[in-house]
Amino acid sequence: MKSTRISRTISRGVLAGGTLCIAFSLTASAQVQTTTKTTPEGAPTQTIKVERGTVVYVSGNSCVIKAEDGTLRHFDNVPESVTVTVDGKQLNIHQIQPGMVLERQTIVTTTPKVITTVKTVTGTVWYVNPPGSVILTMENGKNQQFKIPKGQKFTVDGQQTDAFGLQKGMKVDAQQVIEQPATVVAEEVKRTGVMPPPPPAPAPDVAILIFVPEPAPVETAAAAPAPEPAPTQLPKTASELPLIGLLGLLFCGLSLSAMAVRSALARIA
DSSP states (O other): OOEEEEEEEEEOOOEEOOGGGOOOOBSOOTTOEEEEEEEEOSOOEEEEEEEEEEEEEEETTEEEEEETTSOEEEEOSOOTTOOEEETTEEEOTTTOOTTOEEEEEEEEEEEEEEEEEEEEEEEEEEEEETTTEEEEEOTTSOEEEEEOOTTOOEEETTEEEOGGGOOTTOEEEEEEEEEEEEEEEEEEEEEEEEOOOOOOOOOOOOOOOOOOOOOOOOOOSSOOOOOOOOOSSOOOOSOSHHHHHHHHHHHHHHHHHHHHHHHHHHHHO
16 A cells, blocks of 8 residues: 655754753854754654545546535646555556545654754863853864853863863863754555446346236037038929919910900001
């Protein structure tokens, strides 16, 4: 998981040292040796801020994320070095997809510490004007003048003395100690993500069977007889007397007509 760490130190004040480490104001620092040490002053405190959102749009090095409260946040010019851990893989801005759920954890660790700075000067007394100043011959052979703060102590052959105990030719050591309480703030950012759910699988093509119940059989008392075949000739349902009477009337008419014709021809003759 790739994370981003940012550290910063906030100074809170300056404290002088004890009897053997009282501030020694130096007008020149060419021959001054400086050492710095940082020590914890208390237990660190930690705060964690979690932000989540869903990717709704990605184009080039820009993306739009919808936060949990519904607001849209536009991130432009996202560097490729910023990655998100998804399923154990590091994905950059060109590999994230719409629908992914991203989470960012910002872990801020605050640690109180004390920064101790020690400045040491070593030289041979060339001239002393107690209690205000002293001129020392440095290791490079040059003389430098230093102001002596009130209460400053010097180390001569392992013994402590003040400005009035200095004499020309003495080799002395003097220290300036600054204890500076500070707060060291370290910020770590962790980014993780979850891939969007896969689309639902299409429904398979399955034939739909429709059940049609069979009709119930009709129960009858007895089987009906088979119908008789149609007759090929008409049945004789009447007698020939009417036909004979009709023919008799026809012949009588013809006979009367012939008699009338003969009577008419006789009159004419």
